[in-house]
Each structure stands twice: as C-alpha cells, then as structure tokens.
Amino acid sequence: MADLSEIMSERRQLINVAYRLLGSLADAEDAVQETYTRWYALSRAQQEAVESPGAWLTTVASRICLDQLRSARVRRERYVGEWLPEPLPQDGRANASSADPADRITLDESVSMAFLVVLDSMTPAERVAFVLHDVFRYPFGEVAEIVGRTPAACRQLASSARKRVAGSRADAATPDTRRAGLVRDFKQAWQAQDIAALVGLLDPDATATGDGGGLVNASPQPIVGGEEVARFFAGLGARVAEFTLVESLVNGEPGLMAMHDGVTVMVMAFDVADDRITRVWAVLNPEKLRPWTA
Numbered sequence: 418m419a420d421l422s423e424i425m426s427e428r429r430q431l432i433n434v435a436y437r438l439l440g441s442l443a444d445a446e447d448a449v450q451e452t453y454t455r456w457y458a459l460s461r462a463q464q465e466a467v468e469s470p471g472a473w474l475t476t477v478a479s480r481i482c483l484d485q486l487r488s489a490r491v492r493r494e495r496y497v498g499e500w501l502p503e504p505l506p507q508d509g510r511a512n513a514s515s516a517d518p519a520d521r522i523t524l525d526e527s528v529s530m531a532f533l534v535v536l537d538s539m540t541p542a543e544r545v546a547f548v549l550h551d552v553f554r555y556p557f558g559e560v561a562e563i564v565g566r567t568p569a570a571c572r573q574l575a576s577s578a579r580k581r582v583a584g585s586r587a588d589a590a591t592p593d594t595r596r597a598g599l600v601r602d603f604k605q606a607w608q609a610q611d612i613a614a615l616v617g618l619l620d621p622d623a624t625a626t627g628d629g630g631g632l633v634n635a636s637p638q639p640i641v642g643g644e645e646v647a648r649f650f651a652g653l654g655a656r657v658a659e660f661t662l663v664e665s666l667v668n669g670e671p672g673l674m675a676m677h678d679g680v681t682v683m684v685m686a687f688d689v690a691d692d693r694i695t696r697v698w699a700v701l702n703p704e705k706l707r708p709w710t711a
Contacts, residue, residue: 424456427471429521431478436522437548438482439489440502440533442708448485452478472559479545479563486541497631499639501698502533503705504684507666524669527552530686530698532582533668539578546571547578596689597664597671603687603694604662604673610654615647620693625649630702633682646697674709681709 431452435445452474456464467473493500505522526532527548536544542564549555549563550571557568557575564571599618606614623643629635640649660675660682667674667686675683684706688696700706 424453424470424474427474430471431474433522434475434548434553435478435482436505437527437533437536437552438479438545439485440537441705442503442505443704444485445482448478448481451481475555476559476563479549483541483545483564486544489541497629498635498637499626499628500537500630501626501628501700501705502530502537504530504672504686504700504709505668506708507669524666526669528668529670530668531688531696534698535582539581540574542566543574543578543581546574547582550575551579593671595692596687599689599692599694600671600673600687601664604664607650607654607657608662610651612647612651615650616644618694619643619646620690620695623693623695623697625697625699627699628702628705630704632703633701635699635701643693679710681706684709 428449431449432445435448436442439445439448455477456470456474459467464470505524505528507524508521522528536548539547545564546557546560546566549560550557557571560571560575561568564574566574603615603618606618621643622641623646624639624641625636625646626639627635636649640646657675660677663674663676665672665674665684667684670686672687673685674681675685682701682703684700686698686700687694
C-alpha cells in the first residue's frame with residue numbers, strides 16, 4: 418500500500434490540474450481535499466488494489482472538477498457582473514498562509530489569464546479533454562475514462578478546444594520585457610490621468626473587464642474600444658490616488674496590483690498584441706484576492 422508521503426506528494430500535481438480545469442484557487446483546493454477524502458475512505462484492501470495511486474488520485478480529482486464545471490454554469494447565472502478566473506500571485510501560491518511547495522502552482526502559458534478566459538468559454542468536456550491531453554499529456558484512453566466518452570470523441574473535443582485556444586496565443590511573440598514596459602507605461606498614464614497616453618497604449622479594439630462579484634463596485638459589462646477604456650480608467654484618477662499600484666507578475670505575466678492599507682484590493686492582468694494592450698482584466702472580488710495578502 419502506498420505510504421502517506423507517496424500519496425501527499427501528488428498534491429502539487431492535483432492542485433495544478435484542478436486550477437487549470439476550474440480557474441478558481443478555492444475550488445481547486447476543495448476538489449483536491451475531496452479527492453484525498455475519497456482515498457482515505459477506501460478500505461486498506463481497496464487501497465492495496467490500486468495499481469497506481471497517483472493515477473487514481475488524478476482521475477478522481479478530474480471527475481470532481483468535471484462535475485463542478487457542469488454545475489458552474491448554474492452558479493455563474495447568479496454571479497453579479499462578469500466572472501473572471503482567480504489570479505495567481507507571482508510565486509504561484511494557492512494559499513497565502515502556506516509555505517509548502519505542494520501549494521504552489523507551476524506558472525506557464527497554460528495559466529495566463531488569456532488562456533484561462535478561453536478555457537472558460539469551452540464546454541466542460543472540451544476543457545477537461547484539452548487540459549488533460551494537451552497540457553498534461555494524458556493519453557486519450559485515460560481521458561476517455563474520466564470524461565465518459567470514447568477516445569475518438571475525446572480527440573474531437575480536444576481538437577475543437579485547440580481551435581479556440583489558437584487565437585489567444587497571437588501575442589506570444591511579445592517579449593516579457595516589452596510587456597512589462599507597456600504595463601509600466603499604462604500605470605504611469607493612469608496615475609497621471611493622461612487620456613492621450615492611455616489611448617496610445619491601447620489597441621483601438623481593446624476591452625476592459627472587471628470582476629467585483631457584487632461585493633465591490635465594478636463595471637457590470639466589459640468596456641469596449643481603446644478610447645472608451647482610456648476614458649474609463651482616466652475617470653478613476655481620484656480613486657486610484659488612494660491606492661498603491663505595484664507592478665507584479667499575475668499568472669506568470671506582467672500585471673499590476675492595487676493595495677490599500679496593506680491589503681490587495683485589485684489585481685490587473687493584461688493581454689498584448691502588436692505592441693498594444695488588447696485586453697485588461699481587473700479582479701476586485703475580495704474572495705478571489707485572499708492569496709495576494711500575506
């Protein structure tokens with residue numbers, strides 16, 4: 418029978434899978450906790466019969482996530498305003514109070530905000546098939562057992578999902594140093610309430626989306642158009658003066674966080690293409706910002 422250290426060593430992998438499947442740190446941690454609960458609910462004989470505990474844990478966690486994704490659509494209908502994935506701090510911590518490496522999520526392009534937003538547009542089956550196969554390299558035979566489809570059907574699901582993702586990678590050629598420079602320029606122009614400078618940094622078709630979850634004020638719908646986005650942020654000049662804006666990695670890419678009295682009250686992620694900011698995502702829901710305040 419697998420010992421405790423072997424079982425618990427799978428935690429980081431499970432957290433990584435669950436976060437990409439759910440886009441929520443809190444939900445990912447709950448899914449992993451439920452997975453371990455089910456493992457320890459097995460009898461000793463049942464545990465000994467499991468050939469690969471790691472594969473068993475991943476399968477169970479993925480099925481739990483699939484069930485959550487299927488019910489998420491109903492919960493999202495009750496969500497106030499726009500819903501965005503929970504942003505990851507620059508060290509990838511899933512829990513602000515934990516120093517355990519097992520609670521850290523690997524930061525790569527599969528957790529960028531742009532990538533997660535596209536994942537959220539997929540059907541639950543598409544998302545699970547794509548993440549498990551294309552991101553974590555699980556064979557379609559194993560994916561099929563989790564999703565409850567044939568391997569051929571899972572190939573089609575992943576192919577459909579791949580087409581959705583392809584468009585979100587158009588900015589991959591922009592170096593991180595240039596991205597960071599654009600974010601820094603945006604920060605300075607915003608603080609100066611310089612509409613002209615903001616317009617120059619934004620793509621003409623740029624969009625800005627805020628997520629307050631009904632707990633704090635946020636625009637109920639995305640703001641569309643570079644000039645409109647610039648005017649919106651410039652109009653917040655008086656409010657932004659109350660915050661300390663800090664450049665920080667958000668989901669592994671250059672972003673901003675706003676702090677007030679030592680508490681992170683907003684995290685902003687950006688998408689870039691052709692040397693312009695194309696999308697701004699601002700997460701203000703305090704329930705999604707807990708890992709950002711130590």
